Amino acid sequence: MKNIFDSFIQKKGFVVLDGAMATELEARGADLNHSLWSAKLLKDNPGLIKQVHYDYLIAGADVITTASYQASFEGFAKHHYTATEAIELMQLSVQLAFEAREEALKTQPREDKPLVAASVGPHGASLADGSEYRGNYGVSIDDLKSFHRRRMEILINTGADVLACETIPCLDEAIALQQLLAEFPGVQAWISFSCKDGKHLSSGEEFAEAVTLLNQSPQVVAIGVNCTAPQHIASLVQIAAEHTDKHILVYPNKGEVWDATTKCWLPAGAHNSHFAHDAQTWFSAGAKIIGGCCRTTPEDIRQLQQLK
Incomplete structure (x- = not known):
């Protein structure tokens, strides 16, 4: 299977x-002070999402x-x-x-058509209590597979180019997703984790163990980290590079912390992220797929393009 990335x-x-x-x-x-978060606008204002x-x-x-x-x-x-x-x-x-994508290509033609990644958020996202940053679900791998299976099938059937299984906080959910992918031969996915520091998943488990686990799956085309503070990314990329030959992806947040109780972002503290400069460090460490998560903007992405 040719890796979609x-x-x-090779070109860029x-x-x-x-x-x-x-x-x-x-x-x-x-x-978006609502348990459906951005999905709320799929009903209320889809045009803003498209914009x-x-x-x-x-x-x-x-x-x-x-x-x-x-x-x-x-x-x-x-x-x-x-359900319908x-x-x-x-x-x-x-x-x-x-x-x-079609509208953007009319405005700005490209040699390589941009990809659409269907987001598969973690079980914790449905709980809307911040547990995707803890991983303490207390449910079995089979339960997690049941949670993900039907919506994963729906997203696959839309023809999206790749699945983005993201903000995964624990090994059990990674195992569930890896096993589910085998039920959909030919489908490619990336799996990215939320991490609490430069070495551990949000659950406290070793990031290295998660990378080693997923390196065995031919359908996982990239492994990495998202919605994690930028100061931890370089260390996590180095760990990933030691345990996988797959593409490494990173899309950290701006360093702020989400408070699920007050539903607001808390200040980043001492680390003042300079996104494009940091991204060069992540690339040098081995990341080949780079973007941003919470609090990043189109301007940050424009700066990433200018690094090429």
């Missing part, structure tokens, strides 16, 4: 991901990630959506990205 890396050296979706929507006036996708593409992103991170049957059901409505909104998340 290979041609980008590395792949530029997009940046934050939800915090960018908030910066444009959206009220954010478009702006990241015009900024130079090679990959845009759908607004399906928080989209799950369980999450939608809590707000009285039917949930399916339609998941499908819409990919359709919006496709439409933004």
Whole structure:
């Protein structure tokens, strides 16, 4: 199976991901103080989601990630959506990205068509209590597979180019996703973890163990880290490089911490991230797929493109 990122890396050296979706929507006036987070706008204001996708593409992103991170049957059901409505909104998340891509290509033609990554957020995202930054779910691997299976199938059937299994906080969820991928032969995915420091997953388990585990899967085309403080990224990239021959991807946040109780971002503290400068360090350490997570913007992605 040819890795979907290979041609980008061979031609340009590395792949530029997009940046934050939800915090960018908030910066444009959206009220996302809601358990569905960015998925709320799939119903309320899909045009704003498409505009954010478009702006990241015009900024130079090679990959845009759908607004399906928080989209799950369980999450939608809590707000009285039917299963049919949930399916339609998941499908819409990919359709919006496709439409933004076609519009961006008319404005800014490219030799290589940008990729659409269907976001598969962790089980913790559906709980809306910040547990994707703890990993203490207390559920089995089979339970996690049941949670992910149906929505993963729906997202795959949209024709999205790759699955973005992101902000995974623990080994059990990585195992569940790895096993689920085998049920969908030919599908490619990246798996990225949330980490608490330069060595451990949010759960406290060793990042090296997670990378070693996923290195065995032919369908996992990239392994990495997202929504993690930028000061930890270089160390985590170095660990990944020692334990995998797959592409390494990173898309950290700006260093702030999400408080799930007050539903606000707490200050970053002493570390003052200079995103593009930091990205050069991550690239030098071995990362070949680089973007941003919470609080990053199209301007950050524009700066990444200029590093090439």
